[in-house]
Each structure stands twice: as structure tokens, then as C-alpha cells.
Amino acid sequence: MESASENIENKNEPKKQAVFLRKKISLFRAVSFLIGTMIGSGIFISPKGILINSGNVGTSLVIWLACGILSMLGALSYAELGASFKKSGGHYIYLLETLGPLPAFLRLWSEIIVIRPAITAVIGLSFGRYIVEPFFAPCQAPVLAVKLLTAAGVSLVVYVNSCSVNWTARIQIILTASKLVALGLIIVPGMMTLAEGRYENFQNAFDISTITLDRIPLAFYSGMFAYSGWFYMNFVTEEIINPEKNIVLAIISSLIIVTILYLLANVAYYTVLTADEVLASDAVAVTFGDRTLKSFSTVIQILVALSCLGAITGGLFSVTRVFFVASRENQWPTLFSMIHIRRHTPLPAVVLMYPMVILMIFIGDLYGLLNLNSFPRWLFMGLVTFGLIRHRYKQPGLHRPFKVPIIIPGIFTVTCLFIVVTSLYSDPINTGIGCALTLSGVPVYYLVVRRSQGPAFCRKAAYLFTIKLQILMEVVQQEIVTY
Secondary structure: OOHHHOOEEEOOEEEEOOOOOOOOEOHHHHHHHHHHHHOOOHHHHHHHHHHHHHOOHHHHHHHHHHHHHHHHHHHHHHHHHHHHOOOOOOHHHHHHHHOOHHHHHHHHHHHHHHHHHHHHHHHHHHHHHHHHHHHHOOOOOOHHHHHHHHHHHHHHHHHHHHHOHHHHHHHHHHHHHHHHHHHHHHHHHHHHHHHOOOOHHHOOOOOHHHOOHHHHHHHHHHHHHHHOOOOHHHHHHHHEOOHHHHHHHHHHHHHHHHHHHHHHHHHHHHHHOOHHHHHHOOOHHHHHHHHHOHHHHHHHHHHHHHHHHHHHHHHHHHHHHHHHHHHHOOOOOHHHHEEEOOOOOOHHHHHHOHHHHHHHHHHOOHHHHHHHHHHHHHHHHHHHHHHHHHHHHHOOOOOOOOOOOOHHHHHHHHHHHHHHHHHHHHOHHHHHHHHHHHHOHHHHHHHHHOOOOOOHHHHHHHHHHHHHHHHHHOEEEOOOOOO
């Protein structure tokens, strides 16, 4: 692979580099990407969402731990898939290989119109709120100001992802460091307060009378949102150095680190703040900082905003490879499998999400968007691990460098599908919309993807349009197979 990337010399032509996605993600970069993507806005906004739906502090902490364990079961299953299948694309390519083209396309469709725009908007709005609020304190920041700054932040991330893989990786490492500093400024003062004997906020922590069982699935949605991102390395398998080893190590080590940090951060929150104060706060980390750091609380706001920006960067970097692979598999327009001739980034795939994300930012509500994207997201993750079980029995002789006990994907599948089904009862409007938008991909698949030939004039128009955009964006098809 290295020799293929070297400059090819010709006597009559200048040096030219082959165009393909290069393996530039080392184990350290992979771990930084995963930690940087998981630690986004979730740990700074999800405590309120989990507490609202869990009913009390004790159940809230149990759900944080349960979400970490559930994520680890999924992560181990995805580690096996990532070591077994050499293609990028994550959920999409695993569904294609194990359950067939229709489930894979529906995952792609929901990623484009629901999951990625909604989750990017959620994290982006958190970024905008943390940046803007200090300028308007003690008054509430204008919604339009938050949304305009959010749009500017997302635009910056899209630009960086379009320019360079190296830039993105280096920026992500810096932003990951800022996240760890932010968590340190929460955990250390919280643990110091706890060491002083401040246990009063944990009295009656498991008050059964406050628990509403029908809201527990929504608490899991908020918790799993905070952990989401452990699967992103599976999206960029072809760009990882030694993927059979590094995907497994990166996923497991980063998830252990994040679970420990999340539990410590939540204990710190509830040591300093009462449950009512957490529920009354739109930015728990800021309220915590005002109480513990006094005049330096603005530092936490800045670090949290950078944390959100890092989560958006890692998420967009990874998910654009799904569109790239889907195009390569002839389930999406050809243009999206093309790479910039000099920057070696999948420019069309990066730009694809931008308009939909901006739309979600200006029309969406933060917690509504969270539930909207959670239904299809966890539905398809359950289907991916079900596909792993099915593939084990269909292809028993397939070489699997890393293999988990079958009970692990089994538990993850059942839990995901249970949460998805019960959430339709807990929040029928937002989860119902997410379900409907996902199923809207069925007619698109049969009318467009299956009938890819179409009338001659449509094929010609599409071809000419693709050529024009290809010239405008300076992109070409990948010249070297990377899987």
C-alpha cells in the first residue's frame, strides 16, 4: 500500500500522486478520535435528560453505568466486525454483508435524512449555547444568536474535513485534550468536595416513588447518546494502519476510559448540585463551574464548546466515509465515491450533509432532535449485531482475527430492540417521526436503487450533471483499491 502511494514519474510529465484514501490513522489517532467523538456534548447535557426520565439520582447513576456496559457489548461486537470486514462504512457495510442490500440502504437513508443531521445539530446547538451564554449572562442568550454561531461552527468543521485528513486528525487530538481538561475541572473539585464529607445529595438516592418505568427507555437514549461514537473507527477501516489489531484496541481502551470519566463526572455533579439544580440548568457543566470555580467558570464553558466542536469533527469525518462506500457499492450517486485530486478527501461526501445539518439547526429542538435520531440509530445497531450472529452461522469458516462469545451480540441486540420498541410508547411523536422517515427509504430503494438503469434521457442527464460537478469540485474516482 505504501509503494502504491509513491509518486509515479514519467519522462514527459510532472510527478503525479495516485488518488485514493491513504492509511493515516495510527492507534494513537484512533483512540483520540474515539475519545474526542464520544466526549462531546453528552456528558455536559445528558445528565439532565437522564435525571428527568430516570426519576432520581441513584437510578440516574445506574443508567450511566448500564449505558457504559451496554456500549461495551456493542463495541466488542463491532470490533469483531471491524477485524473481519476490510471495507470502510461501519453499520452500512456490515448490514450489506450480513442482511442484504435493503437494510443497508435504509441505514444509509436514515443516516442522511435523520441520524447525522439531527445528532450534529444537537451537538452543534450545545456548542453555540456554551459559547454565547457568557456574553448575555445573567440573561438567557437569544435563540437566533445561538443558532447562527452553531451554523458558523459547523461550517468551519465541514471546511476542515474538506481540506485534509491530517488537519482533521491533528485538530481532533488538540480538541480531545481540551475535553479531558474540561472533565478534570469537573471531576477534581467534585471529588475534593466528596472527600470533605458532602454526601447529603445522595440521601434517598433510590426513592422508588419517583421512578416512572415507561420513561426509562428515554433515559437510556440520553445516556447512549453520551456514549455514542465508539463505532466511528469502523466507518474508516480502510484508512487505519493495521486495522485488524488497532480497531479492537482503540474501541475497547477508549470506551473503558470514557465510562470511568463519565461516572466520576456524574458523581461530581451530584456532590455539588442537588437534583433540582441539575433539572433547572440548561448547561449543567456551567452551573457546576459557577459553584466551584467562581470567576473561572468561563473556562469550563470554552472547553465544553471546544469539546462539542471535536465531537462534530470526528462524527462528520467518519460518516462521510459511509456515503463514499455506499456510492462505491452502487447504492448512491457515483459522484460521492470521488476524491479530491490534491487533498485526497472525499469532498462530495463531506459537502452532502451540510445543507441538511443547517436546516436541522434552525428548525429543531435539542431534546426532540435527540429522540428523533435515537430510534433509527439504535434500531440499526441492533440489526447489525443480529447480522453478526446470523453471519456466524451462515459463514462459519470465515477468518475472524477477533471473536467474541455469541452471548455478547445477543444481549446487545435484544437490549437495543427492546429500547426501540418501548420508546414508541414513551415518546410516540418524535420516535414515530424517526420511524416514518426511516421507512420512507423503502419506496426510494425500489423505485430508484433497484431500477438504477431508468430511461435513457435520465441516465444521460445524470451523467452530464455528474461530469459538471466533478470538474467543479476537482474530484475523480479512487485509483487504487484500499480493501
